[in-house]
Amino acid sequence: MDRFFARFLQRLRTDFQLSIISLMGLFGVLGISPYAVYRLLEGNYLVGISDLVIVLSTVAAVIFAWVTGNTTKAGLYVCCVFTCLATLIAINLGVNGLFWIYPLILFNFFMVSPGKASIATLLVLAGLIGHSLWQPGTVFESYYQMGSFLVTSLMACILTLIFAYRTQLQREQLQVLAIQDGLTGARNRRAMDTDLKIAASRKRRHGKPQALLVMDLDHFKQINDRFGHPAGDQVLIDFVRLIKRSSRQEDLLYRFGGEEFLLLLQDTELSGLQSAAAQLHQQVRSGLLGPGGPVTVSMGGAVLQSCEPWTSWLQRADRCLYQAKSTGRDRIIIDTQESQPQAHVDPQSTPLVASTDT
Ligand SMILES: Nc1nc2c(ncn2[C@@H]2O[C@H](COP(=O)(O)OP(=O)(O)OP(=O)(O)O)[C@@H](O)[C@H]2O)c(=O)[nH]1
Numbered sequence: 639m640d641r642f643f644a645r646f647l648q649r650l651r652t653d654f655q656l657s658i659i660s661l662m663g664l665f666g667v668l669g670i671s672p673y674a675v676y677r678l679l680e681g682n683y684l685v686g687i688s689d690l691v692i693v694l695s696t697v698a699a700v701i702f703a704w705v706t707g708n709t710t711k712a713g714l715y716v717c718c719v720f721t722c723l724a725t726l727i728a729i730n731l732g733v734n735g736l737f738w739i740y741p742l743i744l745f746n747f748f749m750v751s752p753g754k755a756s757i758a759t760l761l762v763l764a765g766l767i768g769h770s771l772w773q774p775g776t777v778f779e780s781y782y783q784m785g786s787f788l789v790t791s792l793m794a795c796i797l798t799l800i801f802a803y804r805t806q807l808q809r810e811q812l813q814v815l816a817i818q819d820g821l822t823g824a825r826n827r828r829a830m831d832t833d834l835k836i837a838a839s840r841k842r843r844h845g846k847p848q849a850l851l852v853m854d855l856d857h858f859k860q861i862n863d864r865f866g867h868p869a870g871d872q873v874l875i876d877f878v879r880l881i882k883r884s885s886r887q888e889d890l891l892y893r894f895g896g897e898e899f900l901l902l903l904q905d906t907e908l909s910g911l912q913s914a915a916a917q918l919h920q921q922v923r924s925g926l927l928g929p930g931g932p933v934t935v936s937m938g939g940a941v942l943q944s945c946e947p948w949t950s951w952l953q954r955a956d957r958c959l960y961q962a963k964s965t966g967r968d969r970i971i972i973d974t975q976e977s978q979p980q981a982h983v984d985p986q987s988t989p990l991v992a993s994t995d996t
Contacts, residue, residue, distance in 0.1 A: 654809075655709035658748050662716070663700035667693055685730050688723045695719040713749035720745060721758045725765045732777055736787060739766075743794050752802040759795045763788065819893040821871060822878040830892035830900055837902060838948040848942040849903040849911035850951065851918070852959045853881075856934045856967040858897040865929040873928045877935070884921040885914065900952075908941045908974065915939050915970045923968075934968035943975065 650657045674689035696716060703712035724742045728735035739762060746755040770777040770784055778784040817829035825833070837848040855877060862870040874897060881891055881901065890902045903914055915937050926933045938959025942951045958971040965971075 649704075653707075653709065655713065656703055656707075659703045659709055659712055659716070660700055662745060662748065663696045666696035670696075682730070685727050685735075688727050692720060692723050714754070717746050717749045717754065717758055721762055725762050728766055729769050729777055733779060733783070736766075736777070739787075739791060740794055743791060744798055747798045747802045752799050752806065755802065756795060756799055759791070763791060822874050822893055824878045824882075824891045824893040824899065826892065827894045830894050830902075833890055833892075833902060834948040834952065837904060838942060838946070838951070840904070841942050842945065846905050847907045847910075848951075849906040849908070849914075849939065850942075850955050851901040851903065851911065851915050851937055851939040852952075852955045853899045853901065853918075853935050853937050854895075854959055854963065855897040856936055856963075858933075861928050861930065861933070869929045873926070873933055877922070877926055877933070880921060880925050881918060884918055889914075900955075906941075908972070911939050911941055912972055915972060919970050936962040936967045937970040938962055939970065939972040941973070941975070 650660065670689050670693050674686055674693060677683075677686035677689060680686075699712040699716045702715075703709045720742055724735075724738050728739060742762065743755075743759050746758045749755070750758070766777050767784065767788065778787065817825055819826045834850070840846045841848050855873070858870065858873070861873055874893075877899070878891065878893070881899070885891070885901060886903070888904055890904075892900045892902070894900055901914075901918070903911060906914070919935065919937060922935045923932065926935070936959060938955045938957065938961070940951055940955040940958065942948070954973045954975075958973050962969045962971045
């Protein structure tokens with residue numbers, strides 16, 4: 639029970655959209671249910687049933703979001719239902735129903751993207767104004783009241799739109815910062831762990847070959863010691879730029895230590911890894927120039943075995959890198975064990991090493 643509750647809280651904490659939908663669901667049920675009952679008792683069945691549909695739709699959307707994790711669809715659904723029914727209620731109730739349009743405007747900006755929420759608001763306003771022009775006196779008591787409502791609701795919409803755009807932009811920036819290395823722009827250690835786990839699961843589920851290359855700049859400390867930290871930083875930046883330029887667009891580059899990098903090559907077999915490594919190694923040799931001359935790199939690579947945990951895959955590549963370093967640097971060593979379906983992999987086994995002295 640405790641674990642269930644802890645997971646429940648964890649999901650609420652980490653999934654912003656889910657927590658908003660749940661909160662709105664709670665407000666919807668507590669805030670609108672009494673009105674549904676009141677309207678039904680009063681005999682206003684159109685409004686009563688509309689309120690009831692709103693409450694039931696909210697509950698359904700919250701359950702859908704929790705079960706499937708698809709908060710986008712759930713949000714879009716409640717946005718459509720609320721927008722249509724709130725307009726219908728406002729047309730039926732007149733001024734008393736208009737009060738609900740303001741929270742609806744805010745609500746939609748929480749549920750869907752700022753663009754969609756603006757469209758929903760404009761549709762509500764068009765519906766209400768159109769209806770009151772068609773049948774004067776039904777929604778608004780006077781043109782003055784209609785004008786005031788139009789201006790204030792548009793102001794609420796524009797201000798919320800600005801706020802929503804700012805928040806969305808900041809959230810996107812934070813998401814990038816959370817997975818990016820500040821100096822080089824490569825992905826960071828946290829992203830690497832997540833992506834390697836996903837790569838291992840892609841291999842297990844779909845049999846897609848996965849390869850990785852661990853790279854470590856040679857004698858990097860000397861650059862720092864002789865030319866200073868900023869010069870070392872520049873070499874790291876240049877290295878990342880060069881690797882990104884020379885690898886495929888779908889390959890993902892991570893910085894996971896001071897001068898240690900990892901390239902994840904998805905859908906890549908051993909032969910692909912070998913040729914990519916040889917090409918990148920050559921590019922670094924000819925294209926990476928530090929303040930004291932050319933900078934070289936040592937590389938270790940491995941292809942993911944069937945059913946192998948990602949940690950052991952990384953360890954095998956790391957062992958190859960260690961061998962490349964200890965046998966003289968500026969070289970590539972790739973574990974040539976081919977992936978064998980259902981083969982049991984002993985993480986302690988010594989890799990079959992193919993040294994590609996370039
Ligand atoms: N400029 C700079 N240096 C860094 C950064 N992070 C780590 N370092 C330095 O990287 C150096 C790594 O040194 P070592 O681990 O001895 O590696 P190395 O000198 O390249 O030697 P080998 O790897 O054995 O060839 C250390 O001097 C760290 O201070 C960074 O962000 N910027």
